[in-house]
Structures are given as structure tokens and as C-alpha cells.
Amino acid sequence: MDEAAFLESYDPAAYERPSVAVDLILMSVVDGAPAVLLTRRDQHPFTGAWALPGGFVGIGESLDEAAHRILVEKARMSDAYVEQLYTFGAVDRDPRTRIISVAYFALLPADRFTAALKSAPELALAELTVPWPGETGGPVEACNGDGDPLQLAFDHGEMLSLAVRRLRGKLDYSGIAFALLPERFTLRALQDIYEAILDTKLNKPAFRRRMLDRGWLEATGERETGASFRPAELYRYRQAEGEQ
Amino acid sequence: MDEAAFLESYDPAAYERPSVAVDLILMSVVDGAPAVLLTRRDQHPFTGAWALPGGFVGIGESLDEAAHRILVEKARMSDAYVEQLYTFGAVDRDPRTRIISVAYFALLPADRFTAALKSAPELALAELTVPWPGETGGPVEACNGDGDPLQLAFDHGEMLSLAVRRLRGKLDYSGIAFALLPERFTLRALQDIYEAILDTKLNKPAFRRRMLDRGWLEATGERETGASFRPAELYRYRQAEGEQ
DNA sequence: CCAAAAGTGTTTTAGTTACACCCATGG
DNA sequence: CCATGGGTGTAACTAAAACACTTTTGG
Numbered sequence: 001m002d003e004a005a006f007l008e009s010y011d012p013a014a015y016e017r018p019s020v021a022v023d024l025i026l027m028s029v030v031d032g033a034p035a036v037l038l039t040r041r042d043q044h045p046f047t048g049a050w051a052l053p054g055g056f057v058g059i060g061e062s063l064d065e066a067a068h069r070i071l072v073e074k075a076r077m078s079d080a081y082v083e084q085l086y087t088f089g090a091v092d093r094d095p096r097t098r099i100i101s102v103a104y105f106a107l108l109p110a111d112r113f114t115a116a117l118k119s120a121p122e123l124a125l126a127e128l129t130v131p132w133p134g135e136t137g138g139p140v141e142a143c144n145g146d147g148d149p150l151q152l153a154f155d156h157g158e159m160l161s162l163a164v165r166r167l168r169g170k171l172d173y174s175g176i177a178f179a180l181l182p183e184r185f186t187l188r189a190l191q192d193i194y195e196a197i198l199d200t201k202l203n204k205p206a207f208r209r210r211m212l213d214r215g216w217l218e219a220t221g222e223r224e225t226g227a228s229f230r231p232a233e234l235y236r237y238r239q240a241e242g243e244q
Numbered sequence: 245m246d247e248a249a250f251l252e253s254y255d256p257a258a259y260e261r262p263s264v265a266v267d268l269i270l271m272s273v274v275d276g277a278p279a280v281l282l283t284r285r286d287q288h289p290f291t292g293a294w295a296l297p298g299g300f301v302g303i304g305e306s307l308d309e310a311a312h313r314i315l316v317e318k319a320r321m322s323d324a325y326v327e328q329l330y331t332f333g334a335v336d337r338d339p340r341t342r343i344i345s346v347a348y349f350a351l352l353p354a355d356r357f358t359a360a361l362k363s364a365p366e367l368a369l370a371e372l373t374v375p376w377p378g379e380t381g382g383p384v385e386a387c388n389g390d391g392d393p394l395q396l397a398f399d400h401g402e403m404l405s406l407a408v409r410r411l412r413g414k415l416d417y418s419g420i421a422f423a424l425l426p427e428r429f430t431l432r433a434l435q436d437i438y439e440a441i442l443d444t445k446l447n448k449p450a451f452r453r454r455m456l457d458r459g460w461l462e463a464t465g466e467r468e469t470g471a472s473f474r475p476a477e478l479y480r481y482r483q484a485e486g487e488q
Numbered sequence: 489c490c491a492a493a494a495g496t497g498t499t500t501t502a503g504t505t506a507c508a509c510c511c512a513t514g515g
Numbered sequence: 516c517c518a519t520g521g522g523t524g525t526a527a528c529t530a531a532a533a534c535a536c537t538t539t540t541g542g
Contacts, residue, residue, distance in 0.1 A: 056259060
């Protein structure tokens with residue numbers, strides 16, 4: 001990035017440039033299963049297939065800003081946990097023209113996730129079926145309410161797979177799970193998130209202790225209401241210092 | 245990425261596009277310390293500062309191809325372990341013009357690393373001093389042979405920090421360490437790599453057993469030569485199946 | 489036989505899992 | 516008082532760490 005960049009600053013048309021886009025993987029855990037928001041394509045290419053919401057990166061905005069703008073504009077929500085995932089740069093990933101796409105994933109609690117569906121009618125919820133062990137390979141599939149797999153546009157299936165892998169990988173050592181829960185939550189709800197993402201049953205006492213020993217949880221003293229059995233204590237996530 | 249992309253395919257000049265570059269973090273462990281290859285900038289901006297080797301992504305090549313091309317062209321080596329790290333997209337990260345940079349890191353055994361220095365005279369080796377616990381924060385510093393920190397151009401310091409964090413994070417569960425060793429190596433050499441990257445002393449018997457129990461190592465039956473004491477057995481890395 | 493580092497066996501410790509049980513609530 | 520899920524204590528197990536030890540080479 002020396003001479004070439006220097007020259008280009010004086011002659012911006014010297015090289016043909018790819019377009020740069022951001023695609024958003026909006027994830028949540030809904031009814032005990034990982035879910036993602038998709039839009040149905042009504043134009044060429046991949047007409048009728050399902051795609052992640054995305055858009056081009058403006059010349060005056062950073063990648064992170066673009067991701068947040070798309071979160072607001074296309075998905076009608078703000079203030080989600082957003083993290084850069086990977087940049088997809090195959091030459092033919094878009095048949096129309098050269099587009100490099102920076103994939104971001106955003107995590108939301110289920111209530112805000114389903115609420116967004118109402119205000120953004122072009123979005124649809126797709127359930128993710130994750131082959132186990134999805135840690136290493138096997139494509140993730142997005143399914144509609146009947147469990148039928150949806151056809152995904154571009155390389156968006158790859159993006160989904162990578163998002164699920166990353167989510168799994170970070171679940172244990174980061175506070176990422178709390179982005180999928182409301183501000184107050186029960187330990188059972190937290191365990192449900194873990195079980196949905198990892199696709200395993202976890203031992204209740206072991207899970208409780210592990211979580212409480214980490215020191216990330218703060219008891220609110222309040223209890224769940226509306227249950228016909230013993231109400232569970234509500235906890236709050238206390239951000240650890242060295243957490244990104 | 246619907247209407248906008250569709251329109252743009254017919255009118256490529258409609259939007260001003262950022263340039264896309266790839267920067268390479270060429271790392272190794274030399275003399276028991278993590279090291280990186282840098283070039284000294286002789287032009288504006290950051291004249292005299294040190295930068296990672298990099299270059300623009302051609303319109304007809306993928307990001308991975310660009311990374312490999314730069315590895316060959318700028319660093320005069322091929323066939324390294326290369327992995328995409330992160331994409332840096334701040335608007336002002338390059339004062340000349342808008343450049344988005346996809347950072348890759350490449351890992352090499354020390355012998356090939358130092359050999360490359362001879363054939364590429366514009367490259368210099370910098371030792372990395374990693375604040376512990378570097379897992380969470382604190383910038384990594386690149387130092388010359390005298391231990392004086394080097395001034396880094398652009399956001400390349402951030403790139404280095406992230407590369408070290410990623411290396412540390414993946415060390416334990418992936419075969420990444422073997423990219424830093426020649427084809428045959430002793431368990432002591434492997435432990436040295438771990439200790440250099442993690443910046444800790446490790447217990448020898450525990451380390452041996454952990455490594456051998458993983459099943460990634462294959463004894464060659466050969467032994468080290470030239471030592472004036474008991475020669476160590478040479479091992480080979482046997483790629484695990486689900487390994488990327 | 490000595491120094492130096494390779495390599496092994498055994499005990500200790502810590503962290504996780506499994507299981508059994510008690511507790512609190514609505515009906 | 517019963518069903519249901521919340522919450523806790525204890526034992527069993529497993530994996531890592533610490534330590535002491537034996538082995539093998541060159542000189």
C-alpha cells in the first residue's frame with residue numbers, strides 16, 4: 001500500500017474498484033430455536049430466494065456505521081449487539097458485478113426480534129436448523145414455519161453457517177448470550193439460550209453454578225411472575241471489564 | 245442489496261466507491277519471541293514509520309487470492325498458512341483517500357521467515373512485545389533489535405494487536421501452532437512456540453501429555469541430531485479432519 | 489562419570505458432571 | 516396436598532498440574 005496508494009490518491013480512476021457492501025445476520029433465539037431475519041428477493045438475480053438484509057457502504061461512513069445504518073433502515077431497530085463476522089470476497093459471489101461484502105451479525109432478544117417483524121413487513125423469520133456437530137462443518141439451513149428449507153441467495157448460506165459457528169465458539173467465554181435476553185432474565189432462560197445454540201441438553205445444577213461462579217450475574221432480588229409454581233429469581237448481566 | 249445493487253449494475257459510476265486493500269501480518273516465532281515483518285515507509289503519509297506489507301485488491305481476484313499474491317510479490321514467499329483476520333473500515337484510517345483494508349495473517353516457521361528477509365531487502369523483522377494479559381486489551385508493540393518500539397503507520401498497530409489476540413485464542417484448539425514449525429519438530433520446540441505466544445512458562449510433562457493425547461502428533465521415529473545430550477524424538481503434525 | 493535435557497510415573501488438585509433431594513408456589 | 520419447576524448439597528469422575536524420578540546422549 002505504498003506507491004500504488006499514493007498514485008491512486010491523485011488519480012482515483014486509475015483502477016477499477018469493487019463495490020463494498022454490508023450484510024447483516026440478525027439472529028435471536030425464538031421458541032427455543034435459533035432464528036434469523038431474511039428478506040425475499042423480488043428481483044434478478046436469485047428472484048424468489050431469501051437474502052440477508054444488506055446495503056452498500058457509503059464513501060463517508062465506516063463499516064460499523066454502515067452496519068448500524070442498515071440495522072435501522074432495513075430492519076427498523078437500533079441498539080443491538082453488533083459484531084463484524086467475516087468479509088466475503090469471491091469474484092463471482094454476485095453475478096451482476098464485483099461486490100465485496102462484509103458480514104456482520106447482530107443479536108437481539110426474542111421480544112424485540114419478533115416486534116421488528118411487525119414494523120418491517122418485508123422481513124421474515126427463518127428458523128435455523130444446525131447440523132451437529134456444526135462446529136466444524138455442514139451447512140446451516142434456514143427453514144420456514146413448516147420446517148421446509150429456504151433457498152438462500154448469493155453466499156448467504158455460508159454467512160449463516162459462519163455466524164452460527166462464531167456464536168457457538170464465543171458463547172462460553174463471552175457475554176454474548178446476554179444480548180439474546182431481556183435486561184432481566186431467569187437462569188432457566190439463560191440455559192435455554194445455551195441449549196438452543198449448542199443444540200444440547202445441559203445439566204441444570206452444573207450450569208447454574210458455572211454461571212454464578214463467573215461473577216457476570218447480579219441478582220435483582222425480584223422474581224418471575226405468572227408461573228403456577230415456584231417463581232424464579234431474576235438476574236441482570238453485569239458487564240465484565242475486559243469484555244468487548 | 246436489492247434495488248441499489250440492481251441499479252448499480254447498470255450504472256457503475258453512480259456511487260463513489262472506496263478502494264479495497266489487503267494488509268498482511270506475517271508472523272513467526274523467532275528466538276523465542278513473536279515477530280512480524282514490516283516495511284519502512286519512504287513516502288507520505290507516515291514517512292519513516294513502519295507498515296505491514298499490503299496492496300490493492302484487483303477487480304478480478306478474490307480477497308484470498310489478493311492475500312496470496314501479496315505474500316508472493318511483497319514478501320517473496322508462498323505456501324504459508326494464511327487466514328483472514330478482520331476488515332478495517334474507519335473513514336479516516338488512510339489520510340489520502342478512503343481505503344478499506346482486509347487484514348490477513350500469515351504464519352511461517354522461523355527458518356523460512358528469516359530466509360525471506362534476505363531475498364526481500366525492504367522487509368525488516370520486528371519483535372512483538374505483548375502486554376500480558378494481552379487477551380483483553382493493551383496495544384502490542386513492535387520493536388527493533390534493540391528493543392525500542394517502532395512507530396507504526398495507519399491503524400497497523402491495531403491490526404497487530406488483533407492478530408496476536410487471535411493467535412492466542414486459536415492456539416489451544418486449533419493446529420495453528422504447527423504452521424510456525426518445520427515439518428518435523430520436537431515437543432520442546434512446540435512448547436517453546438506455546439510459551440512465546442502465550443508469554444508464560446508451561447509445565448513440561450503436562451504439556452507433553454496434552455499434546456500427545458490430542459492425537460494430532462505422529463512420531464517419526466527419527467531423532468534430533470547435533471545435541472550434546474539425549475536427542476529428542478521428532479514429531480510430525482497429522483492434520484485433524486475437522487480442521488480449517 | 490558428569491552435565492544436560494529427554495521422557496515417564498505418581499500424587500495432588502481443581503473443575504465439572506451426575507444424582508438426589510428440598511423449597512416455594514398455584515390450584 | 517399435589518404437581519411443577521426452582522434451587523442446593525454431596526459424591527463421583529475426569530483432566531490438568533506439580534513433583535520426583537529415570538533415561539540417554541556427548542564429552
